[in-house]
Amino acid sequence: MTTFGRRSGGGRRRAARESLPLIAVFTTLTRSHSAELVDISPMGARLQGSELPGDGEEEVVLCVDRVRAFGRVVWASGDEFAMVFDDPLDDEYVDALRAKVRSTQGLSADMRLALDVWSGGSPR
Secondary structure (H helix, E strand, O other): OOOOOOOOOOOOOOOOOOOOOOOEEEEEEOOOOEEEEEOOOOOOEEEEOOOOOOOOOOEEEEOOOOEEEEEEEEEEEEEEEEEOOOOOOOOOHHHHHHHHHHHHOOOOOHHHHHHHHHHHOOOO
């Protein structure tokens, strides 16, 4: 599965998703962990990694670049989970993440993580 939900054709989504392979940090009530941000829209995001929160059981704070979004897990399966944001993201934040993806295209996940840490981000 490369995206969650439907991009077109009668699905419930009101906001377009953008594919964004960025390193993100999600924080629950009990821990912080890094994962790869796979999709994002103003309404929610999908992440991929290990040690992810369970389906519907946890509130999550997503931190990627300068974006901080509060939300909750709406589904989890295998090494992926999706979250819906409590408040929609401003388009400027989604656009900033898209610009970051363009600037790191072709880099491995390890190189993107190193770039995030070097530029002041946090891996965990």
